Amino acid sequence: MSDLSEQFIERIKSANAPLCIRGSGSKDFHGNTPRGDVLETAGHTGIVAYEPTELFITARCGTPLAEIEAALNEKGQCLPFEPPRFAADSTVGGMVAAGLSGPRRASAGSVRDYVLGVKLIDGQARELAFGGQVMKNVAGYDVSRLIAGSLGTLGLITAVSLKVLPQPVAETTLRFEMNQGEALDQLNRWAGQPLPIVASCWENGVLTLRLAGARAAVEAAQLKLGAGETAPDGFWNDLRDQRLPFFAVETLWRLSVPSLAPRLDLPGEQLIEWGGALRWLSSDAAPETIRAAAAAVGGSATLYRAPPGLKAQVGTFAPLSAPLMTLHRNLKVAFDPQGIFNPGRMYPDF
Amino acid sequence: MNTPLHSRASDQDFSACDRAALLHELAGILPGTALLADPEDLKPYECDGLTAYRQMPFAVTLPENETQVVAVLKACHRHGVPVVARGAGTGLSGGATPVDGGVILSLARLKHILRIDPLARTAVVQPGVRNLAISEAAAPLGLYYAPDPSSQIACTIGGNVAENSGGVHCLKYGLTVHNILKLRVALIDGTVVEVGSDALDAPGYDLLAVLIGSEGMLAVVLEATVKLTPKPQIAKVVMASFDDMTRAGNAVADIIAAGIIPAGLEMMDKPATAAVEDFVHAGYDLEAEAILLAESDGTPEEVEEEIAAMKAVLEQAGARELRVSQSEAERLKFWAGRKAAFPAVGRITPDYLCMDGTIPRKHLAHVLIRIGELAQQYGLRCANVFHAGDGNLHPLIMFDANVPGEVERATEFGARILELSVDVGGTITGEHGVGIEKVGQMCVQFSPEELAAFHALKAAFDPQGLLNPGKAVPTPRRCSEYRLTGSARETK
Ligand SMILES: Cc1cc2nc3c(=O)[nH]c(=O)nc-3n(C[C@H](O)[C@H](O)[C@H](O)COP(=O)(O)OP(=O)(O)OC[C@H]3O[C@@H](n4cnc5c(N)ncnc54)[C@H](O)[C@@H]3O)c2cc1C
Numbered sequence: 001m002s003d004l005s006e007q008f009i010e011r012i013k014s015a016n017a018p019l020c021i022r023g024s025g026s027k028d029f030h031g032n033t034p035r036g037d038v039l040e041t042a043g044h045t046g047i048v049a050y051e052p053t054e055l056f057i058t059a060r061c062g063t064p065l066a067e068i069e070a071a072l073n074e075k076g077q078c079l080p081f082e083p084p085r086f087a088a089d090s091t092v093g094g095m096v097a098a099g100l101s102g103p104r105r106a107s108a109g110s111v112r113d114y115v116l117g118v119k120l121i122d123g124q125a126r127e128l129a130f131g132g133q134v135m136k137n138v139a140g141y142d143v144s145r146l147i148a149g150s151l152g153t154l155g156l157i158t159a160v161s162l163k164v165l166p167q168p169v170a171e172t173t174l175r176f177e178m179n180q181g182e183a184l185d186q187l188n189r190w191a192g193q194p195l196p197i198v199a200s201c202w203e204n205g206v207l208t209l210r211l212a213g214a215r216a217a218v219e220a221a222q223l224k225l226g227a228g229e230t231a232p233d234g235f236w237n238d239l240r241d242q243r244l245p246f247f248a249v250e251t252l253w254r255l256s257v258p259s260l261a262p263r264l265d266l267p268g269e270q271l272i273e274w275g276g277a278l279r280w281l282s283s284d285a286a287p288e289t290i291r292a293a294a295a296a297v298g299g300s301a302t303l304y305r306a307p308p309g310l311k312a313q314v315g316t317f318a319p320l321s322a323p324l325m326t327l328h329r330n331l332k333v334a335f336d337p338q339g340i341f342n343p344g345r346m347y348p349d350f
Numbered sequence: 351m352n353t354p355l356h357s358r359a360s361d362q363d364f365s366a367c368d369r370a371a372l373l374h375e376l377a378g379i380l381p382g383t384a385l386l387a388d389p390e391d392l393k394p395y396e397c398d399g400l401t402a403y404r405q406m407p408f409a410v411t412l413p414e415n416e417t418q419v420v421a422v423l424k425a426c427h428r429h430g431v432p433v434v435a436r437g438a439g440t441g442l443s444g445g446a447t448p449v450d451g452g453v454i455l456s457l458a459r460l461k462h463i464l465r466i467d468p469l470a471r472t473a474v475v476q477p478g479v480r481n482l483a484i485s486e487a488a489a490p491l492g493l494y495y496a497p498d499p500s501s502q503i504a505c506t507i508g509g510n511v512a513e514n515s516g517g518v519h520c521l522k523y524g525l526t527v528h529n530i531l532k533l534r535v536a537l538i539d540g541t542v543v544e545v546g547s548d549a550l551d552a553p554g555y556d557l558l559a560v561l562i563g564s565e566g567m568l569a570v571v572l573e574a575t576v577k578l579t580p581k582p583q584i585a586k587v588v589m590a591s592f593d594d595m596t597r598a599g600n601a602v603a604d605i606i607a608a609g610i611i612p613a614g615l616e617m618m619d620k621p622a623t624a625a626v627e628d629f630v631h632a633g634y635d636l637e638a639e640a641i642l643l644a645e646s647d648g649t650p651e652e653v654e655e656e657i658a659a660m661k662a663v664l665e666q667a668g669a670r671e672l673r674v675s676q677s678e679a680e681r682l683k684f685w686a687g688r689k690a691a692f693p694a695v696g697r698i699t700p701d702y703l704c705m706d707g708t709i710p711r712k713h714l715a716h717v718l719i720r721i722g723e724l725a726q727q728y729g730l731r732c733a734n735v736f737h738a739g740d741g742n743l744h745p746l747i748m749f750d751a752n753v754p755g756e757v758e759r760a761t762e763f764g765a766r767i768l769e770l771s772v773d774v775g776g777t778i779t780g781e782h783g784v785g786i787e788k789v790g791q792m793c794v795q796f797s798p799e800e801l802a803a804f805h806a807l808k809a810a811f812d813p814q815g816l817l818n819p820g821k822a823v824p825t826p827r828r829c830s831e832y833r834l835t836g837s838a839r840e841t842k
């Protein structure tokens with residue numbers, strides 16, 4: 001446990017060049033290439049409050065995600081959005097700033113859905129608190145959820161409060177042989193039924209499903225779906241932490257699309273999660289082609305992992321419409337008028 | 351009501367605009383029946399569900415389509431005249447109360463459900479569509495829209511988005527913010543923007559999160575894509591009664607500690623139970639100090655398992671009586687009272703104020719005892735209904751506006767309850783919004799720097815401050831007033 005907020009405030013006050021906010025650095029690859037003097041947050045640690053029956057946990061930004069999950073596990077609780085852990089020391093502040101969610105996202109919700117409150121130091125070195133530790137709170141604009149996924153461009157998150165939930169009582173994994181089109185169709189059909197499907201992954205002709213919930217519900221669903229074979233131990237963790245062999249490529253695209261979008265006819269390999277709504281693509285097709293294919297079905301393509309040259313050239317994130325970009329710039333100015341924090345990490349414009 | 355509180359909502363001065371010219375322009379944009387300017391016609395719009403505050407608008411517009419909405423916004427923007435969006439006017443914090451000299455933009459006529467996609471489980475609806483109408487339209491497909499405010503027969507999805515409304519099932523199914531995928535909105539200058547996506551996320555900042563719960567101060571909702579949820583096969587509710595509040599509060603914590611997230615978890619105190627029993631005859635235990643309703647939904651097997659687990663916990667926690675609904679009709683009867691709590695209390699008092707603080711549940715007993723003391727101090731009655739699962743407390747303060755001084759006493763009593771919520775680590779509003787009602791208490795919950803950040807965020811969307819000005823975020827001047835007098839409001 002240690003509190004570095006005073007040091008952060010001093011550092012930001014005296015900053016005369018852009019700062020690159022960094023937790024453990026496990027997500028340095030995410031977004032555009034980091035720029036600026038590194039401001040390490042990993043020393044600002046500690047679970048400040050955890051109350052299992054109030055369903056929340058509050059921790060300083062540098063607290064390792066692993067420490068938080070261990071504390072929750074002890075009380076039979078969890079972070080249902082299953083954020084990826086790219087390293088043993090990945091921090092909770094980085095998790096919120098990156099806004100990435102894991103396998104259960106389609107059923108359980110995303111990081112932002114579980115953010116209850118944040119403490120933030122803004123570009124004017126003011127320490128601000130938004131939201132809180134209670135589950136329902138509409139006092140003021142919902143800045144804490146805005147911060148989730150903002151890639152540290154709006155301020156330094158010093159602490160976060162997250163909603164937590166009980167771990168599912170029962171869980172089982174089923175596997176089916178299916179081509180991509182069949183899998184997409186089937187996943188969408190199942191999703192409209194009251195079945196306890198909490199995660200899915202299709203790769204290379206195999207659909208893996210995770211069922212979780214009340215024991216009776218899981219057993220009934222298993223019967224109904226016809227017992228497929230089970231998957232190897234640790235499969236879901238490997239998927240969550242992106243350790244499956246599929247992810248070990250130099251250039252990886254992340255296509256977020258409506259789950260109903262048909263099979264995307266793009267060269268390369270695909271791995272599909274979130275009931276069809278997340279399509280990972282390893283491909284050397286032209287970036288414009290990939291972005292256009294995602295946009296054509298109502299989604300967007302993120303250049304998730306790529307050599308710095310390619311990221312600099314095409315940008316990590318799909319371009320925004322002009323009025324949306326204006327709102328982004330205005331918001332950036334509202335929180336960070338001097339443009340100190342993580343310049344260009346999200347869009348080169350701010 | 352005799353002496354409504356005047357809503358001097360904004361500190362800005364809008365007196366210099368050319369209203370005659372604006373009216374002329376509006377008449378060119380809208381059909382005759384869609385523009386109201388006679389005091390008699392304006393009267394129904396002088397307040398929302400917070401009837402203690404009233405203000406006549408300058409004009410009311412009732413556009414019938416998006417083009418007209420955008421044209422009205424552009425005209426008002428050009429003339430520098432403030433605009434207040436309005437849905438059904440059921441809001442309880444004065445969010446839709448007019449601004450002096452301003453225009454009301456009613457979205458009530460944009461009430462078409464544009465599309466329902468059963469496979470994608472989404473509906474695309476116009477802002478004036480009523481909350482319940484979505485679930486009714488989706489019912490034949492085995493789907494429904496999960497957030498269910500008690501006002502769902504009347505309130506609109508535009509209003510729900512603006513307030514981030516919750517319902518009795520949001521512990522398990524989330525608030526409005528968890529159930530909206532995409533919004534099409536108009537900024538004050540008429541620019542139309544789409545935020546969110548038909549996918550599960552969109553690039554850039556999460557503007558959806560900022561717009562939801564922004565009380566009509568950042569943009570006007572033109573269209574919403576909402577998530578539909580498969581209807582559970584079955585639902586059952588356990589009704590438990592308790593001899594004291596502390597025990598009932600602990601029972602709620604025990605259910606959660608047992609790893610159960612009920613579909614709904616609601617509580618009422620004795621005065622609330624008495625008021626609703628008289629109204630709906632649900633068979634509540636009138637001797638109990640607290641009644642707890644805990645619902646389970648899902649497959650029949652799942653529900654059996656969960657109901658049995660909850661019964662065991664509730665027995666262990668010292669419930670004096672336990673009943674499980676034996677049929678869908680009985681389940682609805684158990685809920686009817688809770689859902690009708692506000693109108694039921696409305697029957698036994700000329701006027702009431704509904705408060706909306708959220709508190710950490712563990713402080714429930716302390717807070718209720720303190721509310722009891724305050725009721726004595728202010729000489730007013732108070733009934734409490736409680737979204738127990740998520741700590742959202744609705745004290746209903748009863749008063750008679752015709753008795754001189756009672757409005758002021760009720761308002762002050764309410765302010766003390768909100769301050770108490772903040773003191774125990776909670777918030778002044780869980781789901782009804784700040785509006786004009788709680789704008790003073792915002793100064794208690796937030797620092798001047800935090801309020802300044804809210805103003806800056808507002809300016810990012812609406813630099814001239816024309817959309818619903820004066821609501822939700824107080825100016826520094828009002829905070830100094832509040833600190834001096836304990837009230838940021840002016841009485842007429
Ligand atoms: C009996 C009763 C029970 C209630 N129960 C609940 C409950 O269980 N849970 C709960 O959360 N609330 C409850 N409420 C409060 C209220 O119903 C909700 O806040 C509701 O969402 C308001 O919807 P409305 O259409 O009436 O909005 P209005 O009251 O007309 O407006 C509310 C706010 O939304 C803004 N607004 C409206 N339409 C738009 C739009 N298209 N674009 C932008 N801004 C817009 C307005 O400017 C205003 O700030 C209850 C109210 C009553 C009277």
